[in-house]
Amino acid sequence: MNPTASQSSIVSITNVTKDYTLGKVVVPALRGVDLEVHAGEFISIAGPSGSGKTTLLNLIGCVDTATGGVVRVAGQDTKQLTERQLTNLRLNTIGFIFQSFNLVQVLSVFQNVEFPLLLQRKLDKAQRRERVMQLLEQVGLANHAKHRPNELSGGQRQRVAVARALVTRPQLVLADEPTANLDSVTGQNIIDLMKELNQKEGTTFIFSTHDAKVMSHANAVVRLADGKFLDRISAAEASRAMAAGDH
Amino acid sequence: MLQLFLIAFRNLGTHRRRTLLLGGAIASVTALLVILMGLSTGMKESMLRSATTLSTGHVNVAGFYKVTAGQAAPVVTGYPAILEQIRKDVPELDFAVQRGRGWLKVVSETSSIQVGVGGIDIQSEPGLRQVLQIRAGALDGLAEPGTVLLFEKQAKKLNVQVGESVTLAAQTLRGASNTVDARVVAIAADMGMLSDFGIFVPSETLRSLYQFKSDTAGALLLYLKDIQHVPVVQARLRQTLTDAGHTVMDHDPRAFFMKFETVNREAWTGQRLDITNWEDEISFITWTLTALNSLTGVLIFVLMVIIGVGIMNTLWIAIRERTREIGTLRAIGMQRTRVLLMFVFEALLLGLLGTLAGASAGLVLCLAVNAMAVHVPEVVAVFIMSDTLNLAVHPSSIVGAMAFITACTTAISLIPSFLAARLKPVTAMHHIG
Ligand SMILES: Nc1ncnc2c1ncn2[C@@H]1O[C@H](COP(=O)(O)OP(=O)(O)OP(=O)(O)O)[C@@H](O)[C@H]1O
Numbered sequence: 197m198n199p200t201a202s203q204s205s206i207v208s209i210t211n212v213t214k215d216y217t218l219g220k221v222v223v224p225a226l227r228g229v230d231l232e233v234h235a236g237e238f239i240s241i242a243g244p245s246g247s248g249k250t251t252l253l254n255l256i257g258c259v260d261t262a263t264g265g266v267v268r269v270a271g272q273d274t275k276q277l278t279e280r281q282l283t284n285l286r287l288n289t290i291g292f293i294f295q296s297f298n299l300v301q302v303l304s305v306f307q308n309v310e311f312p313l314l315l316q317r318k319l320d321k322a323q324r325r326e327r328v329m330q331l332l333e334q335v336g337l338a339n340h341a342k343h344r345p346n347e348l349s350g351g352q353r354q355r356v357a358v359a360r361a362l363v364t365r366p367q368l369v370l371a372d373e374p375t376a377n378l379d380s381v382t383g384q385n386i387i388d389l390m391k392e393l394n395q396k397e398g399t400t401f402i403f404s405t406h407d408a409k410v411m412s413h414a415n416a417v418v419r420l421a422d423g424k425f426l427d428r429i430s431a432a433e434a435s436r437a438m439a440a441g442d443h
Numbered sequence: 444m445l446q447l448f449l450i451a452f453r454n455l456g457t458h459r460r461r462t463l464l465l466g467g468a469i470a471s472v473t474a475l476l477v478i479l480m481g482l483s484t485g486m487k488e489s490m491l492r493s494a495t496t497l498s499t500g501h502v503n504v505a506g507f508y509k510v511t512a513g514q515a516a517p518v519v520t521g522y523p524a525i526l527e528q529i530r531k532d533v534p535e536l537d538f539a540v541q542r543g544r545g546w547l548k549v550v551s552e553t554s555s556i557q558v559g560v561g562g563i564d565i566q567s568e569p570g571l572r573q574v575l576q577i578r579a580g581a582l583d584g585l586a587e588p589g590t591v592l593l594f595e596k597q598a599k600k601l602n603v604q605v606g607e608s609v610t611l612a613a614q615t616l617r618g619a620s621n622t623v624d625a626r627v628v629a630i631a632a633d634m635g636m637l638s639d640f641g642i643f644v645p646s647e648t649l650r651s652l653y654q655f656k657s658d659t660a661g662a663l664l665l666y667l668k669d670i671q672h673v674p675v676v677q678a679r680l681r682q683t684l685t686d687a688g689h690t691v692m693d694h695d696p697r698a699f700f701m702k703f704e705t706v707n708r709e710a711w712t713g714q715r716l717d718i719t720n721w722e723d724e725i726s727f728i729t730w731t732l733t734a735l736n737s738l739t740g741v742l743i744f745v746l747m748v749i750i751g752v753g754i755m756n757t758l759w760i761a762i763r764e765r766t767r768e769i770g771t772l773r774a775i776g777m778q779r780t781r782v783l784l785m786f787v788f789e790a791l792l793l794g795l796l797g798t799l800a801g802a803s804a805g806l807v808l809c810l811a812v813n814a815m816a817v818h819v820p821e822v823v824a825v826f827i828m829s830d831t832l833n834l835a836v837h838p839s840s841i842v843g844a845m846a847f848i849t850a851c852t853t854a855i856s857l858i859p860s861f862l863a864a865r866l867k868p869v870t871a872m873h874h875i876g
Pocket residue numbers: 216217218223224225243244245246247248249250251252873
């Protein structure tokens with residue numbers, strides 16, 4: 197319980213637990229995790245499969261609710277917010293890149309990326325167009341703006357998802373294994389794009405990954421094990437640890 | 444907002460088979476509703492048109508005269524003064540005619556029939572001219588006294604032609620039998636129940652048969668410019684005629700010939716007025732409409748339930764299929780209400796397209812049936828008082844049907860939409876299906 201530490205923290209997690217109930221069985225996915233992420237950080241979350249990476253990101257992204265503990269995002273205790281306020285937080289402060297793209301199939305690439313801006317209702321049509329095209333340019337899909345998602349390759353779809361997550365210029369971008377479904381070259385491109393935004397705009401990134409190469413770009417690697425915070429180490433230490441087979 | 448419409452529209456396009464199926468179902472119900480409403484309204488209109496010319500005005504000032512308590516005659520004595528007052532009191536009046544009323548026996552050389560009789564002044568009966576289809580002879584022949592108009596079936600039964608004579612036999616008010624001879628001047632096409640039991644003779648002939656004075660009528664038939672005004676006019680006349688010193692009977696919503704028994708049982712003698720409307724005068728026949736309307740109602744209701752369940756089920760599947768998408772949209776910051784709106788738009792769009800198609804089809808069918816002048820079986824003709832089927836097509840009721848069904852579709856879609864929008868984003872996103 198450390199509310200003062202969150203001044204420059206964009207994410208502040210205190211003793212968070214998350215249980216899933218499957219029928220009568222309670223599966224503890226997180227068992228008391230603490231985590232501080234400061235604005236402008238580029239953080240990787242690592243850990244073996246089932247360690248709770250996705251669960252943690254979902255809690256930070258306000259798409260799920262913790263069983264116990266406090267999750268503060270952009271200074272706000274998410275437990276205290278109404279569904280409407282949470283939705284607005286997701287819309288205006290957070291960008292989410294999902295592992296499985298999750299694009300709207302009936303909308304074009306352009307329309308998919310534009311969608312959050314329409315929900316925000318802050319920019320006029322010309323401004324939206326400029327913003328979307330600029331991002332599509334950055335992810336190398338400017339020529340595919342009119343295509344439907346099912347006309348794109350997996351890597352291209354993931355790039356659309358990245359563009360959609362970034363289009364509102366959120367303070368915080370969460371990415372759950374953004375490169376897991378991509379070949380290494382495309383994966384590298386995505387990471388480069390994220391890194392560039394992090395450096396230019398100061399956007400905070402938190403992403404989970406199993407990939408040591410991806411991890412190596414992070415400021416810090418937060419390691420989870422069995423639903424618990426293990427340690428916070430540098431990328432170099434992490435790659436050493438991985439090389440040593442110490443997952 | 445526009446984007447929501449776009450998504451809704453494209454989703455309908457993407458799931459073409461489902462859209463066609465659902466839209467087709469909605470269209471069918473709409474078409475059926477339009478046709479059934481057309482049938483019901485059309486029958487009512489046919490009845491109204493036939494009835495209001497053959498046997499009743501929109502409003503009638505009729506009455507009974509009793510010499511002795513148990514012997515009522517359906518007459519209004521001193522009618523010119525009453526008519527004058529009505530003309531003054533009813534600005535809504537289009538025109539008014541006086542008719543003689545009676546019950547008599549028509550005797551030919553070979554046969555005889557019992558019928559009701561209308562005594563008319565053919566020059567002042569614009570309505571009859573439009574409604575009666577003269578098969579032989581001429582309506583204007585009734586301008587001469589001692590003539591009669593029969594309907595086809597009656598003429599056949601009596602085995603008489605235009606130009607031949609029949610004898611009309613009746614009892615006068617004082618109980619004496621009287622007869623007059625009448626020459627058949629016109630034979631008109633049958634018009635259902637009302638024409639089976641009615642003939643027309645000139646007023647003069649009727650009066651001489653019953654030995655009425657010349658200021659005696661059976662009823663004053665008032666035709667209004669707008670039928671909507673019937674209740675108002677009816678109420679007003681009741682007041683003004685009472686004020687003018689007439690005794691007006693309590694309103695009894697039955698045809699005049701069904702009231703004899705009641706009237707004869709009452710003790711009074713002299714003249715009493717009875718103010719009725721067209722619905723009263725054909726009430727003995729309108730139960731068919733009520734039955735038809737109930738049937739239509741039940742049919743539509745059952746269909747709506749079936750279609751409703753179908754739509755709900757299909758929408759349910761559609762929404763389940765898109766639960767992941769809903770989760771994603773919620774995760775990127777779409778409010779629940781908007782998710783709901785998105786699906787409502789889809790249902791609305793589907794409903795509008797479906798009902799539009801259905802209403803058009805129904806309309807075309809109605810118009811086609813009208814154009815073909817489909818002949819109805821005699822049993823039906825008796826009731827609708829017309830031998831061809833007429834389906835009413837009123838834009839307002841068609842639009843009403845469309846609005847109703849679209850509203851139902853949309854309302855039904857609210858349930859699964861609401862459930863989907865309520866899911867936690869992460870639950871929705873991980874939904875398999
Ligand atoms: N919806 C769910 N219902 C029940 N249990 C769940 C659910 N989601 C996750 N879990 C359980 O919670 C634990 C943590 O899962 P989580 O998905 O967060 O792990 P992860 O670190 O993301 O794993 P991976 O690297 O395989 O993606 C696991 O034991 C998993 O079985």
